[in-house]
Amino acid sequence: MSNSPKKLPFSAKLSYGLGGYAEHNLNNTINMMANPILNVTLGVSPALVGIVLAAPRFWDAFTDPLMGGISDRWNSKYGRRKPFIFIGGMLSALFFVLLWMMPRGMTEMQYFSYFLITSLLFYTCFTVFGVPYYALGFEMSSNYGERTEIQTYRSIFSFISGFAVQWTFWLIQRDVFSDSLDGMRWVAGGSSLIIVGCIILTVIYCSERTQDPVSKEKYSILSSFMTTLSCRPFLIIIGVIVSVLFGILLVMQMALYINIYYVYGGNAQEASVMFGIVGTTFNIVNFMAIPLVCYLANRFGKRKILIIILSMAAMGSLSKWVCYNPVMPYLQLIPAVLTAPGLGAVWGVAFAMIADVCDYDEFKHGSRREGMFGAVQNWANKLSVSISLLCAGFILQMTGFDASIDGPQSAETITMMRALDSFIPALAVGGACLLLIYYPLSTSKVQRIQSILRYRNARKI
Numbered sequence: 001m002s003n004s005p006k007k008l009p010f011s012a013k014l015s016y017g018l019g020g021y022a023e024h025n026l027n028n029t030i031n032m033m034a035n036p037i038l039n040v041t042l043g044v045s046p047a048l049v050g051i052v053l054a055a056p057r058f059w060d061a062f063t064d065p066l067m068g069g070i071s072d073r074w075n076s077k078y079g080r081r082k083p084f085i086f087i088g089g090m091l092s093a094l095f096f097v098l099l100w101m102m103p104r105g106m107t108e109m110q111y112f113s114y115f116l117i118t119s120l121l122f123y124t125c126f127t128v129f130g131v132p133y134y135a136l137g138f139e140m141s142s143n144y145g146e147r148t149e150i151q152t153y154r155s156i157f158s159f160i161s162g163f164a165v166q167w168t169f170w171l172i173q174r175d176v177f178s179d180s181l182d183g184m185r186w187v188a189g190g191s192s193l194i195i196v197g198c199i200i201l202t203v204i205y206c207s208e209r210t211q212d213p214v215s216k217e218k219y220s221i222l223s224s225f226m227t228t229l230s231c232r233p234f235l236i237i238i239g240v241i242v243s244v245l246f247g248i249l250l251v252m253q254m255a256l257y258i259n260i261y262y263v264y265g266g267n268a269q270e271a272s273v274m275f276g277i278v279g280t281t282f283n284i285v286n287f288m289a290i291p292l293v294c295y296l297a298n299r300f301g302k303r304k305i306l307i308i309i310l311s312m313a314a315m316g317s318l319s320k321w322v323c324y325n326p327v328m329p330y331l332q333l334i335p336a337v338l339t340a341p342g343l344g345a346v347w348g349v350a351f352a353m354i355a356d357v358c359d360y361d362e363f364k365h366g367s368r369r370e371g372m373f374g375a376v377q378n379w380a381n382k383l384s385v386s387i388s389l390l391c392a393g394f395i396l397q398m399t400g401f402d403a404s405i406d407g408p409q410s411a412e413t414i415t416m417m418r419a420l421d422s423f424i425p426a427l428a429v430g431g432a433c434l435l436l437i438y439y440p441l442s443t444s445k446v447q448r449i450q451s452i453l454r455y456r457n458a459r460k461i
Contacts, residue, residue: 008141008150008207015205016140017153018198019085019133024158025195026092026126028165030099030119031385033184035253035393036169037100041180042111046401050393052116054386056123060379063124067131068375069221072368079208080371081132088128089199093192095122100184127378129199134374138355139209144446145298148352152294155348157198159283159290164191166279169256170272221372227365228372234357236439237350238377240432242384244310244346247428249388250395254421255332257401261409262418263329274329278336285340290348293341297349301443302356306349307436310429313342317425324418342429351377353439356446363449395420 034053038044067084074080099122102114137154141147172183228234255278259271297305316338323331354373362368399420400413 011205013153015201017157019202020154021157021161022195022198024161026096032165037184044108044111046393046396048112050390054390056119057383057386060382063127064375064379065225067127068372071132072371081136082203084128084132086203088125091125092129093195097188097192100188130378131375135370138358138370147355148294148297151348151351152290155290155344159286162283167276170276224369224372228376231361233441236435237353238380239435241350242380243428243432245384246388247425250392251421251424254417258324258417262414263326266408281333282336282340285337286344289341290344293345302349302353303436303439306345307433309345310342310433313339314426314429321422356441359449
């Protein structure tokens, strides 16, 4: 760290945020559209869809820490992070398009195998891009408040991407396409061009942090991985992020099915419009709340504000039980408004807290490991997403849902869907609030650690 850290230029924060658009869109479009394409359009069972979404996480358990260690130890004139962000990003965009290019007329297991193999290739490239991208965000600034600002820019562009993702289902059903698969192919192609542009701007305008003298010692990837896993504040933050993601994504598809078969009585097109409206409302509220959350976190402390906003999100989830109403469909905007700031706070505030944890780790062990912290965090995110989607497929079958029924689902199935959609996220978010009570790094403690690190590094020069 330098003795007098300078504020980053606006262009650096903005370009890092653009990378967040690419990262969010690549990952979440697949998670959102796998069921509508594979299950509803091609007839693959929900359980197989869940398996194909979860399987790459076992591969990520090896590739993510490996990529984190490689990035931390890399030395080139182009930096430690940006070469991988560029190469991995370009290849991720390519395989994102190829995911939806399966030939028609295949059997269920052939569709399953195609998507599984292609997704393994995609997520390998996504690791090469994503792990160094997260590490870059953790190390760009040593200023306590500016770290929240950096993650706020990423959150803003992630939720701009959320607008596109939420309307993808509606877009691929337009009459200009022969069917949903045809629409998905065209939409994926257009999205990949935007993603490529965002990644190029991130690489051009983001500046990497010069390694501090105390941080240049070499260490094995395995020892770095084990040390990262022993960091208690980091494990608490990972627990918070995973709990919130798992709780939301486990029942994410339920909202669409509830709208189709309960709120709109089987009319998929009307349900897709409402699904898009709710998603857009969610993202608008989140977009508007992000700057306020950033200010409050820097003013009153990251942990305190995160607990308050997540508590509000839990109450919003519980309100779904009464707000998904066939008589008044627009009532479902209420839980969207209540829950939206919570997810934004996780993406902005919790990720800024990981940057503080990197200082704590350097204070304890004398080395900086943003790449490894980014790797473990990235893998934990993807694992929680995949396990939740794997479980979601089985849970959907457990409710008695049958896609082959040409008409309404049973009353028992609808009731089970509504209960799970309301109560599972509330319990998960409540658990995250309990974890945050034990997070030890206050604003004053982080600032004391940074002062000690600046003194240490000045003596090493």
